[in-house]
Amino acid sequence: MMPISASAAAASMDKVLLHHCVSLSMKAHHSSTSPFLLHSLSAPSPCSIFAFAGSWSADDWIDGDHAPFGASDIDSLLFPSLKNLVSDVPAAVNMPFLRSFQLILEASRLQAEVSKAVAEKKQIVFTGHSSGGAISVLAAIWLLEKHLKTDNGNHNVPFCITFGSPLIGDNLFCQALQREDWSSCFLHFVMTMDIVPRIPLAPLASLKEELQSILQFICPKSSCLSSNSFEISQLLSRFYFTVLRNALTISNHQSCLSMGCATSLLGNLSGFIKFSPYKPFGTYVFCCNNGRLVSVKNSDAILQMLFYCLREEKADDPYRSFKEHLQYESKLKSYLEVQNVVHGDYLQANELFSSEMNPDEMPLVETFLNDLDMGKDAWLHLHAAAEWEMQKFRNQKRIDANYSKIQEALNALDNYRAMCELRGLCYYDAFKLQRDTEDFNANVKRLELAGLWDEIIEMLSRFELPDRFEGRNDWVKLGTRYCLLVEPLDIANYYRHSKNEDTGPYMVKGRPRRYKFTQRWGEHAQRMPKGSSLESCFWAMVEEISADMNNKKPFVEVKERVLELEKNVSAWLDSGKLGSDVLLGGSTFVKWWMALPKQHKLSSCIARIMSRVEKSG
């Protein structure tokens, strides 16, 4: 089933749905019995809306243990996909929000109700206002992860609509959502001046008391908002400027990166100050004061807008940015009355803008800046964000152009392998011997491929390709094929030059990143744990055990590794991940087997296969 993207829903402006979501989100704050409200719709399509209540206690927004910004590693049992694939570093998330969600999951009827709705094949929508929005985000990802596990691909993709939700996850969070192609499930409505989405940009741990007063002030259950005391306006004004100043820091920091500024000062500074880790993800819809809605998907651009929209010409009304937090229901409803379509995706990576400015675009820029009431110095920063995104797509295009080149080289190596087999040799051994011109040619192919892949890996590790890249099926497949076919050649080369003797074992010291990456892509696509498909490293394991045995290590010391390897070999041979050419006479593997103690061989799990080899040999 095609995923229904949230932005598509917004574009077609399923007004009825949005009306329900925003009303329900506000109503949820007042529910005293359940942390969420459930509402079912039958038209236009059967659908269940889960609306989460926000919290107005500072303890639910920030805790001192994860100072200064309250972010910490996400629960990887609940959210196994939210991490960097290769390093396995989990995404960081606002801890109190995560805790609240975990609590709701354990203690409420959420799981039961969601399962029921899923079973009824209903479209599920999670929604929430303020910190309720943050909870709804986690709920949506939780369900997406759950769907992955059950894996019958027959689910309605849930989506999530938030109103004035604070930022919740870091860079990795945002990247993982892109990679999994989940970003399109998230739609965030933000009033241009609402301070709450920006609050996490400030180091809240040191502002907790102020935050508590602020939350009391903006809590929809209280009616403080009308009280105009001097102290309150002082407090609001101070808090507004603190958040604004921190947003400026983040905006400038981000701009330096997207503008390609290379000074090492940035790295140096991080030794002295912590920057807020939070990043926007999904689609943001800014609700402008002139009644227009502007939607943006580019994360860096959204971050810029969060700062530039918050500025004022004269900060004379300290209440404004706090009041806006409570105006979603009234304003959005009136906007939707007149609004037909959201602005086009102006800051997306399309080829609309070239690197030199196009005079035709200026009117567009003008309306855009006017709608958002942003001030004209903002546009450079927005364009830097857009340019950076576009550059990533240009890079991807260049890399895509190498796809067929890689394929051809792999075909050539496939032929090499087949030819070796005809000659009665395993290609690993033939390559290690390097006796014939074919072997030399294969080596040149190996080096060419290494160059092509290293370029990709280099770009990925510097985030110069679109986040989606590591989830792309075509590249994952090609990577897996590359890893399986070519890594044995790298291993052969390593042991041919005895590099293990001066550098260390291949697996520890010699394994290039290009294989670590491609192996992980394949594993992740199959939802296998990290390091579970090591078949491309088969030869390194054989070589290491041989080396240890040649160095007269007693068999007991290597026995465990031998058993492990034998178990793997029998599985890999069965699944075809390991070609039968490893069993060709005189191969390093067969020699390895021969050298094992007789006693052990008799009881080995591959004894049957190997005895056949021994006989034929």
Add this chain to the structure above:
Amino acid sequence: MREEEGPMFETSHVLGGLLVSTPILPCAWKQCMLANSTNTAFFVQQVDDVVYVGFSAVQAMSSVAGVPDGRFFSTMPVGHGLFSPLVREEDDGEPLLFHASSLHLFMALCNSPQFQMLANEVQNKAVIFTGHSVGGSLASLAALYFLCLASYSNSLAPASLLCVTFGSPLLGNEALALAILRERWGDKFCHLVAQHDIMPRLLFCPPNSIDPQLVAHMLQSWQLAMRYPHLVKNTIMQFSDEEKEGLFQFVAMHVDKAATETHGSLYKPFGSYVMCSKEGAVYVDNSDVVLRLLYLTFAAGCGNHSVEDEHLFYGDLLLTITQQLLVKKQFFIQEEAPKSYYSAGVQQALGALGIGFQDMEAVEAQECLRISKRMWQNPNLKCANLAIKLAKVTPCRAQIEWYKASCDDDMGYYDTYKQRKASKREFKVNINRIKLAQFWNEVINMLQDNLLPSDFDKKGKWVNASQFYMLLVEPLDIAEYYKTGMHKRKGHYISHGRERRYQVFDKWWKTRNKYTVDTKRSKYAGLTQDSCFWAKVEEAREWVEEVKRGRDATGLTDLCQKLISFEFYAKELISRKEVSIDVLAPRSSYTLWNAEWNSLKAELGFKSNLDIGFL
């Protein structure tokens, strides 16, 4: 990866804005004020995880402000000792000079017990050294002291270090600026300079060119204002409008001269500067550009500025800039729409410098920013492109490997190549050898020009690739050297013919993160682990010849000793299997030498190496 098509965005004002928006600068300023209010030379305070060390400008000023004899302008050389990493033997250029008054103060401070305690307090911490005015010079010297310390021993030094100065006078000459650049310490120094502050520009004036009385008066009144910040300022400094106007013009002239003439001034800015105006802040890290901008910003909008306010109130200036950045701007700074992102950015940067687009200085300031931007091209990008180039030349290396394998069993790799006749195969190898040399020379040059990331020589990829290249190709270079008889003209390879790149690679390899293996080699190494092995063989062969020819007793002992020690070295290498099999090929130079040397030993009549003593 951005294409290298010229700068697309101007970022100097964005960086400036970033710095100003962080708590670091206001916090540093607060520490400066605290230090001024104490009676000590410096004041230490920890704020969150960062240790701030503020140097008192009041204390420092009291020792320099006294004498009206122009001494304030003089420099003095710094000997070896405290700052020796800054002084390099190979530097045959100018000696390193420091502002004499500041250096004297620091030397005295350095020996004080408090300073010794400071060393303990900053160990392994994140430390910010800061100071206002002359206090800033002391902060810079202290920062330099600890940076130098760190290059001897990491354990004693701060974990990370930053130096922030406010309106400090210049500290050193061009040799200092170059040394900072070479050590890549530029981003550890942030010098804030207000647009019309005289102090950071004062030392561009030649000694005794300004009335010493006037300078003394100025320094004294600054000191007074720092000590008693609450005094009504008008009662402190009494400059007539004419005096002031004259002073500004005089300083402006000399800053201009320093920037435009080659030997315009002894002093030169070092590290990076944050040029502050009321409109914003601009971060510049190129000394020449800083120098020029020090003039241009000073000259622009040069109206009626207060000598004291500009130098004294950096705290207020920081506040003003932050407020400025937090206010929405509804207009372009320039009237017409800009032509490109870059030129729009430059307009904003000019505004932040306090230079109006109609000012005379605008055109030149734009050019300055452009130059500074060009210097900034991304080292990581360069490194990535280099990696792609490396992948392209690697097949050349593979061809040489292939060649080596084909001639290992008779004469061996080295000798086959050395005695090659005009053949297609060796011709190709030679071309590959030259291509590789070109590539690696380019790498070395880029590194030298600071175009690559600072940890480039620590990256495993490059250390390993260069080492492999050296072990494979240097023997060919040696063969070429001896084949063409270069050793007769220039002397032996190791001391007279070795390319610089190999020396650099040797250094990388020696300082790499080593993996210690205790296993012995099971077979001969793929490549001889001493890339100069063949050069040593060539020298040893010459010694044998000399022994045969000469036979005068004194030289003989010496030669035999050298031969024995080489024999010992080679045998050791072979027994550890650290040589490639080609060394032992039946007709290799080494095999031949070994035979000759053995028969020579028999001829000379000693059976064991111990006999040498009796010769």
